[in-house]
Amino acid sequence: MSLELLSKLETKIQAALETIELLKMELEEEKQKASTLSEHNQQLNAQNQQLQEELTSWNEKVTGLVGLLNSEI
Incomplete structure (x- = not known):
């Protein structure tokens, strides 16, 4: 009877070790994805910052041109 229990325990331990190994592999994949x-x-934040600066520049140019048009009218 005890050999049978030891065999079942060994099977469960082996399954647990395999599960742990699979989880380690999945964790590594998720770390790569997160990175x-x-x-x-x-990159998107840098691009957004650049676009915000360009928008500000264009707004200043348009405001200046509108000011010139208003002063000539």
Whole structure:
């Protein structure tokens, strides 16, 4: 009877070890995805900042041109 219990325990331990190994692999994949997403997020933030600066510049130019038109009218 005890050999049967030990065999069942060994099977359960082996299954647990396999599950742990799979979870470690999944965790590593998720870390890679998170790193990639973080890099992409940084790129998008930089692009957003650049576009905001361009928008501000264009707004200033348009405001200046409207001011010139108003002063000539």
